[in-house]
Amino acid sequence: MSDDDLTRIDLNLLVVFSALIETGSVTRAAERLRSSQPAVSRSLARLRELFDDPLLIKSGKEMVPTPRALALKGPVAAALGDIRRLFKPAGFDPAIDRRRFRVSSTDYGVLSVLAPVMGELATTPNIEIAVDPLSDDDHQKLASGALDMVIIGRTPERPELYRRRLFTERRACLVREHHPITRDPDVMAGRPPTIDACLAWPHVVITVLGDLTGSHVARQLRRLDKRRQVAVQMPYFSVAPLLIEQSDALLILPERAAKRFAEARGLVMFEAPDVFGTFDYWLVWHERARRDPALHWLIERITATVGDPACA
Structure with missing residues (x-):
């Protein structure tokens, strides 16, 4: 099936198919979908045309699936599950998810910020932190995704950069x-x-x-x-x-x-x-990563371990 063919398919038909195969009834499928019986009947007609198969056949008061419908049941359920996961808010579980963080820092930042959290990170074997030396183009690396975060002792001024003050x-x-x-x-x-x-x-x-x-x-x-x-x-x-x-x-x-x-x-x-005088020490990341749950997990771990509550 080509991409052009896919654009002509209404994905809602898969939802109707799933309801029909599980209920064995146009009426009950319509109730589950909060739709009308005529609308579900029209969708069934389109499904039959799409798959070139009756899919559901009247048998007394029930509708029974054809072999083709039974063969489609698992793949359709899997496809709907994948689609639901696509639109599920991103999450991060450090116990099972794998992530390699790229961080730019001096060795002072490693000593004062990263070293104290290593005990906690030891319980998350799928998490890796790769440290690069600070450079003048770190803001460009953040924007491109080459870096996830910068640990630095000066205030970032660029509007596209997010920051959290750790301590003075x-x-x-x-x-x-x-x-x-x-x-x-x-x-x-x-x-x-x-x-x-x-x-x-x-x-x-x-x-x-x-x-x-x-x-x-x-x-x-x-x-x-x-x-x-x-x-x-x-x-x-x-x-x-x-x-x-x-x-x-x-x-x-x-x-x-x-x-x-x-x-x-x-x-x-x-x-x-x-x-x-004194200076403030910051975690800095780019706007593109502001909804990255994995990065925010790391930021929260660092803040909880070395952050000064007075700087929150």
Whole structure:
């Protein structure tokens, strides 16, 4: 049967066929379908023409199906089931449905957002998360479907992007144990050091998307007409702490990451100067996926695990 032939078929006829084969009566089929007997009779006539078979034959007060009708019963029921599922609202069951999520993030995002939900994801073996590094064209990848979600520390401005704020993050300083700055009076008192105290030491600088001059810290330093000595510039949050263990370099990074590295590697963490401020951390996805139940399942799991209720 060609596509042209299919366009001439009224799918409602399959519904009528199903009612007739199950009730064995035009009257009862009409009642079930909330239709009239003449309308059901006309549909039966069209079905007989379509299948070139009587389908139902009068036998006393009942109508009995022909062999052709009995052969059609299962396929018609299956076809109607498929059609109903087509129009059923999309759902997602992580216990049985398979999904591979493509996420763009820094290693800080993996550490602070994805790592805490891995325990729950371990119970959903059909779920896979593939992480790509952040890039300047992530918004295009979201639009094309190459990415499902971006985890990022700056507010997305494009109107086609949806977002959820997870938490507000402070910046912290990290140095080796016994670093001279740990004897700074402010640091010893549990206060942030002055900006000049921080700038007295070389810095290991983490640059997202490779932009040394575009970071918030760099902009604040320019605003204050301050300069820092950059010892090493790199895009890796997780590797940067290794470079300060055997040197007097200082590292400024998000507080959540700083706490983990301080505990894991015996480093010293203290608050960064207030001028460096805070930033919000976001989940970002595209308008095309706003009705994707699988993606929203993941968003809700992340929010429930690491989201700050004050940011909801």
